[in-house]
Ligand SMILES: Cc1cc2nc3c(=O)[nH]c(=O)nc-3n(C[C@H](O)[C@H](O)[C@H](O)COP(=O)(O)O)c2cc1C
């Protein structure tokens with residue numbers, strides 16, 4: 107199906123829209139099963155197999171489809187059923203043994219109330235509420251996740267049917283690179299990889315850089331221990347990420363883009379590669395695309411399980427087949443990146459927002475969120491909450507609303523103690539601080555950070571000292587050992603925390619932590635070392651009494667530290 | 681690298697076929713870019729990267745064996761020893777930590793005598809402790825054992841999962857792929 111000009115694309119889009127709109131109509135049923143890594147873990151493959159057999163056996167006219175992760179991981183395996191006699195309904199926790207219930211309901215043309223999470227639309231139906239009366243759905247604003255759980259991630263036509271690649275058409279035929287950059291600047295979107303640098307300004311520097319060829323790189327490494335948004339996005343909407351990279355290439359003046367994906371995210375790698383292959387087959391990638399004269403090629407590269415490879419310069423070394431160790435800056439990578447050529451690096455989520463920005467205009471995007479942090483943000487939570495998963499909310503929502511409304515609050519019998527922010531790069535916040543808006547700037551003065559939007563809630567079972575040690579040990583382990591403050595400072599900090607955990611420290615050790623941390627923060631070469639002590643300092647600030655208890659009274663209120671015991675046992679995996 | 685483990689001719693042929701099919705760089709730059717991917721694919725095939733396979737990759741892409749050795753030691757995912765009959769990824773990401781993955785790590789040490797990247801003395805079980813997140817945090821703590829996830833683990837269900845796997849006999853050869 108190789109398209110050779112714009113008109114052919116428009117025709118394809120028209121027929122794709124018709125085909126998509128026809129799903130679940132004309133007497134046929136549409137049964138969509140969420141198939142992503144998170145749902146496989148809960149048995150979605152078996153659910154799928156059982157549907158295939160039982161729908162066949164029951165002689166039901168149907169289309170059994172796979173869709174991605176909608177973010178409602180708490181309801182997985184999930185199924186969306188729509189058909190002749192009722193609107194689309196979301197069923198939750200449909201393991202293989204529940205499939206007969208659903209198939210029976212389809213046969214009767216009814217909804218299985220017992221399994222229904224809600225009606226997948228705006229209106230209630232037959233006493234079953236719309237999902238939008240549930241805060242988990244109602245408080246979201248889904249731009250990046252608009253297609254997640256809706257389209258088949260392996261189908262380029264379903265993406266096109268929902269407006270996909272129309273921004274690419276604009277970039278090819280209607281807009282100059284400067285106009286593309288202007289829209290991104292107007293949107294004021296800031297980088298979603300952690301640092302929050304304005305993407306439009308980075309693109310402009312890339313465009314203005316003199317050397318050629320230039321490259322665009324998408325950072326889908328996602329090696330942090332507390333976040334899983336990028337791989338869910340790729341697993342659910344690989345073409346959206348791809349379209350974003352392609353538009354960035356044209357804007358910057360590059361003929362080749364890369365996506366660097368963490369090698370352990372195998373499904374994301376497979377779906378992305380598949381998407382690239384489809385884009386070539388449809389003539390949307392390659393040379394003289396749709397007769398526009400524009401050339402664009404995309405390569406997929408995978409990492410090998412080193413967190414540091416998410417850092418910009420390390421990532422580029424890794425793409426070039428070297429050990430991923432950061433280098434000193436300047437030069438910045440927009441001047442000298444891949445193959446020592448200007449390279450624009452953006453996070454997956456940043457690039458995935460680009461098609462919508464180009465489609466709807468930068469001003470539309472800037473109207474979402476808050477003035478200094480525009481747009482929507484993918485958020486993931488971990489910990490003992492009622493619900494877990496990925497949500498997309500407008501910037502500026504309070505942490506309290508996220509935890510207690512969107513995610514449904516603490517699980518039965520668990521009490522909130524704190525929330526770790528910014529992954530392994532910032533501190534924890536306590537109850538009294540939860541009214542802070544979630545955006546790039548508000549969390550930082552409290553010792554927290556938005557980072558990549560991964561938050562971890564914890565309760566009384568977690569000891570602040572041991573948790574601090576865990577976070578420090580992560581940074582120590584993942585240090586690439588290139589520079590001394592990070593290589594030696596982090597182990598020293600872990601050692602001091604271990605003394606506290608064993609009840610062998612004195613209060614002056616807290617001062618020592620602060621001094622050592624200062625050295626590591628100020629003297630380290632890259633972003634890993636420069637923030638490595640932050641979680642420890644943050645934990646000390648949020649829970650000073652727990653540190654004092656360990657030191658002065660040899661008491662661990664969570665009962666997990668070996669305070670006062672004689673034997674020195676290794677306490678974590680490192 | 682374990683040089684005493686020999687690959688059969690058939691296995692070497694598989695590596696050659698894979699390289700010929702998917703790894704044909706147009707220039708030296710692309711050759712460099714393909715090394716990591718080739719190593720990963722070999723690891724998917726065998727569960728580890730045998731020395732001879734690494735040498736074939738070096739030859740095929742025109743890079744030095746030394747360079748490849750440097751990569752194998754830098755990137756945590758690569759194994760240069762054959763794994764045991766069963767292979768486990770144990771998630772030690774933040775959610776799993778908060779959910780008690782430390783207790784599972786302690787159990788491996790106390791009951792099976794192994795730590796990160798080690799294989800039990802009887803050659804049954806190899807464990808890789810993953811510092812990143814396996815991405816299924818709502819089932820924390822969680823392992824991936826011979827390609828199957830086991831979530832919401834307690835020490836008891838953890839041990840049970842291991843013993844069940846052992847009872848079922850050695851897993852597929854590519855079981856250590858991820
Ligand atoms: C140790 C370390 C790990 C990082 N890991 C990631 C990552 O996994 N994904 C990512 O997008 N950015 C990561 N970053 C940030 C990148 O260096 C870079 O700022 C970002 O990819 C730029 O994209 P953005 O402007 O769209 O955010 C990491 C930084 C450091 C210091």
Ligand code: SF4
Nearest residue numbers: 586588589592632635
């Ligand atoms: S700060 Fe740490 S991770 Fe960064 S270059 Fe130095 S040693 Fe490597």
Ligand code: FES
Nearest residue numbers: 771773776813816
């Ligand atoms: S932290 Fe273990 S699955 Fe996410």
